[in-house]
Amino acid sequence: MRQQPLVVVKCGGNADVDAEAVCGDVAGLIRSGVEIVLVHGGSAEIERLATELDVPQRTHTSPDGVSTRRTDERTLEVLTLALAGSVKPKLVRRLARHGVRAVGMTGLDGLLLRARRKRAQRAVVDGRTVLVRDNLSGILESVNDELLRDLLDRRLLPVVSPPAITDTGEALNVDADRVAAAIAVALRADTLVLLTGAPGVQADPDDDSTMLSVCEVSPDGSPASWARGGMAMKLIAAREALLGGVAQVMVADGRRSEPVRRALASRGTRVVLRPHAARAA
Template sequence: MSSLKAPSTFFHHVAHSMLPQNPNPSFLPATITRRSLRTSPLRCSLAAAAPLSSVIGSQTRVEILSEALPYIQRFRGKTIVVKYGGAAMKSPELQASVVKDLVLLSCVGLRLVVIHGGGPEINAWLGRLGIEPQFLNGLRVTDAATMEIVEMVLVGKVNKSLVSRINGAGGTAVGLSGKDGRLLVPRPAPDSASLGFVGDVASIDPSILHPLLSSGHIPVIASVAADESGQAYNINADTVAGEIAAAMGAEKLILLTDVPGILEDRNDLGTLVKEIDIKGVRKMVEDGKVAGGMIPKVNCCVRSLAQGVRTASIIDGRKSHSLLLELLTGDGAGTMITG
């Protein structure tokens, strides 16, 4: 969500629905794949967004791109940290939508860092091994056997798959975990006696990320890390995203979720809070209007804002192209929290 002037009907009603679900470059119309894609600085953006010409005319396409310009100018060169999880990871269609959004945004100059979870995949693998997943206060109880599965899934499967998808769509992603370059150093969570190898972030060294971002790469980070002795820890991906956003001095933190955002009345989708400051959201938590799984997400956003992140948004990952809606329109795709 942006404080810039709201977009015209072109971008508001058309742009987010124009991006196709099929990432195959062969679907690009001939008029786009020739000279325009070879010479235009927006060539990879157009590739990610094709085939526009099969739906709307040339003049309308130009108008839509023009409407995006103020938002691109605002965020170009800025670091945006995205936590990718929830429904957007479960659906192949939404996976394609997120990947295309990331590629397009990277192509127009945003410096993107992606942190991912992988809860459903971990549960599936545990099930195959006859291990019943256990949770305590929303966190996965992680014994030694479960930690092996967490590492295998997050680092070996989900991370590589996401990197491959981004690269296949024309981006340049690099897969990492918190272990790489000592990006994250964990400490045991306060209730580690019950949770096992679940960690908090003790320290961050983001130096490994700066050259990647400067080269136009998209770091894709699995939320596992190892302490000084080499013991691996499972860290909540929202927490990792918030701490990395703070350490990077990010312009914006975005959490993709399975809900529309923060609701004034949890039983009424029409009460979505579009924008709220730290004081206001803390009051909602105190009044019980924010509860359950939303509390740690809100706390993550508030903590990142307190450390210098400009804005934090909790957006609906079930919405196609929700990242573009949040960053390139005035309406956004969920709730934006400001400092």
């Protein structure tokens, strides 16, 4: 039986998130006996590289207000280059400087993240809801938890990002927040920490003073109307983790020193299910 606490940390791709502070904090927690899996995105680097390579970027907004990246073949190539070739190596090098033996992986490696392609996706375009069918994004179906558990047992830190892989070997973009939630569920993690470029979940996204200490989410349906863009997706990921049995989910400020410790000390927003929502055993 596992003795150490296990925490899944999602390091946001927002340029404001202090990756050095995250890595230093993760290293200190590992030395104190906490097991950690680090999941990362890389939106800022994806956008920088796409601009450099002249690959247009488009965003889909679903009817309930959740924004996701439109992923065609060129964008998928840019995403893979940015995450696997830039963001991840930088994180691994930072961790190494803190004495952490990190193993960088995408969902393709060791069939870590299995997904199926979305055949159609609803999006609002010019005020009309349309079906988009040429999007190389997927729905995460399974996590190779045995592979992650083996790495943790060897005192290695998995550093994980999209893309995921299908049964036929096709690479697909999947949301990194939902990847972190799925990994937390698969490993029966004690806590999922979602670090972002804001103090936590805010009732008004433009006003830091409106941060919620606790945010209730419904067991199904759309996120609250005030949750926009990436924060809406974080709340969806938080809900999936809670329904899957993860005891605690925190959305916290990735711009501060010791951001993970602060989150574990409830400095941020704790996301909880509404009281009538039963958690899976």
